[in-house]
Amino acid sequence: MVEVQRAVTTELDRIAEVIDELGRRFSAAGHEIALVGGPVRDAMLGRAHNDLDLTTSARPEETERLIKGWADATWDMGRAFGTIGCRRGEWQVEITTYRSEVYDPSSRNPEVQYGDSLVGDLGRRDFTVNAMAVRLPGREVEDPFGGVVDLAHRVLRTPGTPEDSFSDDPLRMLRAARFAAQLGFTVDPGVTAAMTAMADRISIISAERVRDELVKLICAPHPRLGLTLLVETGLAEKVLPELPALALERDEHHRHKDVYEHTLTVLEQSIDLEERLGGGPDFVSRFAALMHDVGKPRTRKFLDDGTVTFHHHDVVGAKMTRKRMKALRFSNDQIEAVSRLVELHLRFHGYGSGEWTDSAVRRYVRDAGDQVERLHVLTRADCTTRNRRKAERLRRTYDELEERIAVLAEAEELDALRPDLDGNAIMELLGLPPGREVGEAYRWLLERRMDRGPVEPEVAREELLAWWATR
Template sequence: MQRNLAAELDRLAPLLEELGALFTGSGHELALVGGPVRDAMLGRAHHDLDLTTSARPDETEELLGRWAGTTWDMGRAFGTIGCRKGPWQVEVTTYRSESYDATSRKPEVAFGDSLEGDLGRRDFSVNAMAVMLPGREVVDPFGGVIDLAQGLLRTPGRPEDSFGDDPLRMMRAARFAAQLGFAVRDDVQEAMTQMAERIDIVSAERVRDELVKLVDAPFPRRGLTLLVDTGLAERVLPELPALRLERDEHHRHKDVYEHSLTVLEQAIELEERLPGDGPDRVSRWAALLHDIGKPRTRRFADDGTVTFHHHDVVGAKMTRKRLKALRFANDDIEAISHLVELHLRFHGYGSGEWTDSAVRRYVRDAGDQLARLHVLTRADCTTRNQRKADRLRRTYDDLEARIDRLAAAEELDAMRPDLDGNQIMALLDIGPGRVVGEAYRYLLELRMEHGPLGEERATAELRAWWASQAEGGAGR
C-alpha cells in the first residue's frame, strides 16, 4: 500500500505539490483526504480529488481562483469550493465539525480547527485517512491503514453514534462492501440491524443513489446480502428479502433469493456481450428483480408440486412500482420492467419448434432490449445439472443464430410493414385516422407471419382487407 500510495502521489505531484505550496504559503494546511487516499493505497487512480484545509471558504475560493481561474461554490454551505484544472476536478472543503438533528440527516455545519477532528466525523476508518501537502505525511488517527490491509469496514467512533448522526452511512457500508469486497465488522453490522428503521428519514433519491452504486459494483452480492441480513432491505427494497421463501418440506423449488443473486452475478459475467463500457445498469437490475413476482404467485398443487404462474407479468408490475418509488429515470423503469416481463419467453422455444413468425415476434416484443434479453435469459440458467445447462445453452445459441439469419435477410431491427401510412392512405383514398392505424397493424401482422411481402403483394393484401372491412360495415 505504501508503494501504491507513493506511485499515485508521484503521478499527481505536478498538481498536488503546486496546490499544497499555494495553501501553505498563505499560512493554511492542505491535505488529500478520503476516497482518493484509500484508492491510492489500493492502486486505483483518481481524477476527482477531495482535499481538506484549515482555510475558510472565502480564502479557499480566492486561492483556487488564482490557481485555476474558474471556481464553483455550490457546496459553500458545507465549506466546499470546487474547480477544474486540465483533466482534474478538485474540491477543497474546510475542516468541519458537525451536529445532527435526530429527525434529519442534514448536519448543522460548523467549521473545525484540526485535521484529526475533521477525520473523526467521517463514515469509516478507511475513508478517514489523509496525506498532508506538499510534504506527503500520512495522517491516520483511526487505524484506517490496518483496516484497509485487513479488508474491514469500521467506523472511527461508535457505529451507533455515526449511524445516528447520518443513517445513510448504513447504506454506504453495504455499498463499500460491494465496491471493495470488504467485510463489515461485527459491531457495525449489529448497529445497522438495531438502527435499520433510521433509514426512513433519508430521501428516496439518496437511497436510490446508494443502491445503484451497490448494484453497479464488482461484488454486489456482498452488499445486497448485508442489506438483507441487517433488515435494511426490508425498508428500502423489500421485494428482495421477500424472495427468501419458506422452503416446502420436499424442496420442490429452488431458493429464489440465492437464485436471483446468482443470476445477477452471471449477468455481470455476460456484460461483454453488450455495447458500451462498464456496468450495464438495466441488465443488472433486471437480473436482480426478474423473479420478484414469485412470492405473490406461489401455489402448491394437490400432488405437492409448486407453481409460480404469471410471475413474469406480476413481477413486471412490482418492478415498475418499486423503481418509481425509488425515483429511477422513466427510461430505466420501462426497460427493466419490460425485461422482467419477457424473461420467461424463451422457455416456450422448446428445442427449436418456433416458427419464423414466432421468432419475429420475439424480436419485435424485445425491441431495443433484445441484446439485454439475450443476457438475462442466459444468466437465468442456474441449474447444477451440467447436461441440462449445456442443452439450454445450445438451444439459446440456436435461437440467436435464427434471429441473426432472419435479421440479415429481413432487417428485423427495423420491423415495419411493407407499406407506410402515406401509402396506405393513398391506396385506400382516405385521410389520417383510426382506420390507417388498423390497416398498418394488419400489414404488420402479415409481415410477422410471412416475412417481407414486397410492395405488390402488400398492396393486394391491403385491398383485400379493405374490401372485407367494407363488406362487414366497418369501412367508409
C-alpha cells in the same frame, strides 16, 4: 506496510502536479490542506484516481480565491456543504472546508457546521479506511483512527461508535454495504449490530440518495456481499423489500435452494456475461437480474401433487419492478428497460426446445426492442441448473435462437421492424385522414409482416385493400 508506503508514494508522484501546487498555494496563504478519503484509501490499495478530494481550513470563498488562475474551470454547486469544485487538465478536484455535519432526527438534510482541525474533520467521516489523509505539501500521512490497519485486515469500522455515526447520517448504513461490495471487505460485528438496530432510521433519507447508493452497490465488483448485508441487517426490507421476500420461496423446480439464492446467482452470472454488452458494469442488466423473479411470492400456488407453480410471475414482477423503481426516483428510460426485461425473461422458455418459427423470432426481437442484447444476457444467466446435460441443452438452444435472429436481422432489418406500407401510404390508398382507423391498418400490416416477413409494396397494397373491404 512497506508495500502500502510504496503504493502511496507512487500515486502521490502521479498526481504531484495537482497536489503539490495546491499544497504550496494554501500553505502560503496560511491554510492547511490535505488529500483525503477515497483517493488516499485507493492509493494504499494501488488504485489510481483522477477525481481528487481535498479538505482545508480555508472557507469556500478563500478556496475560490486561491484556485483562481490555477484551475481551468471552477464550480460551486456544493457551496452549501463547504465544497468548491474545479478542473485542472484531466483532474477533477473537490476542495471542502473542514466540517462536521449532523442530522436532525426528523430531517433528510444535514446541518453543515465548519470544523477547525483535520483530525476533527476525519472523525466525522463514515469509516476508518476513509478517515485517512495526506497533509500537503509535506505529504505526511494522518491516520488517527487506525485506517491503515483496517485496510490491511480488509474490515469496515467507524471512527467513533457506529451508533453515533449512523445517527448523524443514516445513509452510512447503506454505504457500509456499498463499500463491502466495492472493496470486498467484511464489516465489523459492531457495525453490523448497529445497522440492524437502527435500520428504521434509513426512512429519513431521500429516495434519490438511497437510489444512488443502491446503483453503486449493484454496479460494484462484489454486489452479493453488499446485498447479503442489507438483507441480514433488515435494511433491505426498508429500501428494497422485494429482495428479502424471495428468501421465503422455493423455485419452480423444487430444488434445495430458495429463490433468493437463485436470484443472487443469476446476478453473478449476468455479470460474467457483461462483455457481450461492451464490458463494464451495466446497471440495467444487473438490476433486471436482481428483480426478475420478484413476482414469485405473489403468484405461488401449491398443487395437489406437492409441486409449486408461479404462473405469470413475469408479468406481476414487471409491475412490481416498475412500482419500486418509481418510488426510488429512477428515470423513465431505466424503469422501462428493466421492467421490459423482467416481463420478457421467460419468453425464451415458452417455445419448447427450440421449435421457433420465423414469426416467433420476429416477435421476440420486436418485443425486446432495444433491450434484445440485455435479454440475451438475462435469459442465459437465468439458467442455474446443476444438471450439466440440461444446462448444455439450454445453452445450445439459445445459441440457435441467436443465430436465427442474426440471419433474419441481416435479411429483414429486424432492428427496425415496420409494415411494408407507412402511414402516408395507408392514408392515400384507403382515402383516410389521420386517426384511429389508420392506426388499425398499420397494426394489421405489422402483424402480417411478423407472420410471413416482408413483401413487395404492390402485394401489401392488394392485401390491405382486401382486408379493408371485409371491414
